Amino acid sequence: MYKSSFLEYLQIEKNASPLTVEHYAHDIDEFFVFLQTEQLSIEQCEYSDIRIFLSGLYDRGLSRRSVSRKVSSIRSLYRFLEREEKVKQNPFSFVSLPKAAHPIPEFFYEEELQELFTVSDLEDPLGQRNQAILELLYGTGIRVSECTNVELRDLDFSLSTLLVHGKGNKERYVPFGAFASQALKHYIEDGRGKLLQKGKGNTDRLLLNAKGGPLTARGIRLILNKLVDKTAITADISPHKLRHSFATHLLNAGADLRSVQELLGHSQLSSTQIYTHVSKDRLRNVYMDSHPRANK
The missing domain is CATH 1.10.150.130 (Tyrosine recombinase, N-terminal domain)
Incomplete structure (x- = not known):
């Protein structure tokens, strides 16, 4: 009761x-x-x-x-x-418990991801969809739950932005790049319509399963596992690992923490600061290249 x-x-x-x-x-x-x-x-x-x-x-x-x-x-x-x-x-x-230690997030190196983006069959509706999933997750850093909830009306190709419906009914706009735009348009104009015909009714959801219904978070995880099996990548894959890679690569390329926080939809900056651990190599390289007393 x-x-x-x-x-x-x-x-x-x-x-x-x-x-x-x-x-x-x-x-x-x-x-x-x-x-x-x-x-x-x-x-x-x-x-x-x-x-x-x-x-x-x-x-x-x-x-x-x-x-x-x-x-x-x-x-x-x-x-x-x-x-x-x-x-x-x-x-x-x-009861007083020690705070749980935050593990350093796992991420892919850029070279590893390059191979992952070449394995989908872009002539096949499911291959087009899979490519769109990769570009969405890595190109925007959204959560897998946010990815499954994307509807066609959330995409603005003229501004290259996506309206994301996040945790706690919070909404945010995130940009997407040329590769994501190309993959999404190809899927929407071709593969999505073919998948939709297999379903029992219309749906506004962007991502569809093989039967024409809305794709689930579990479905996306299974798709990613199948894609990584086609590569030489030995590391495990998950939607969240692509999100970690998104944030890590932005910071390594010089993005500021506040901007990454907004893109990820974190309410607290402390949630974003875990990514600073993995960008220490970049900071060291910047120091060694820039400080007058770093090298003889």
């Missing part, structure tokens, strides 16, 4: 995305299993019990990031129950 009320609160009052609600539900289910094992009710749970719960998470080898997310989910549940006067205190309010 508590779980369903809380998830409904997240959906209606907090306007949380389906994926966020799913994560909360998974974390809460895990906590309820612990309570059942310990023969505790959610009202009886105390801080000493929480320490046992956390020890179990760490014993399973979970990262600090994963543990922090679970604590945040269950803490939010208790706050909701406090507000609804179902519990008297929130035992998770006493």
Whole structure:
């Protein structure tokens, strides 16, 4: 009962995305299993019990990031129950966790990406679509969820800009270049219409699957894996890795952090600063080439 009320609160009052609600539900289910094992009710749970719960998470080898997310989910549940006067205190309010370390984002080198853009069959509707996906993800840095939601009306070829519907219903405009423009036009004028004919009805979504329906995020991940298998690239690929590559290459070429922040749709500059770690080589080269006392 508590779980369903809380998830409904997240959906209606907090306007949380389906994926966020799913994560909360998974974390809460895990906590309820612990309570059942310990023969505790959610009202009886105390801080000493929480320490046992956390020890179990760490014993399973979970990262600090994963543990922090679970604590945040269950803490939010208790706050909701406090507000609804179902519990008297929130035992998770006493829990203090170290901040999760931010791993340096993985990215492709420009030479690796060059090969990736040559493997799609541009005479085939699916090949045209796949090329459009690559150009969109790498050429704009948008998230895979944003990519699947792109509609035809969001593209402005006269200004070479894309209207992106981001997290929290926030919108932003991002530019795209000549290669993306060419790939998108080719797909829209040829392949997309052929794919659309296989579907049961019209859709305004830009990216379609083989049956003519809207392409999903999972579908895009599978497509990228198939494309990278056709290359000599040994590294794993993901939509987010292309996003990391977009940001890294911009910074390495001299783009300022604030501009990259706006392009990525980050609300906080700290989210963008993780990319400064991977541009240190460029900074060193700039220093060595520019400072009068760097070289003899």
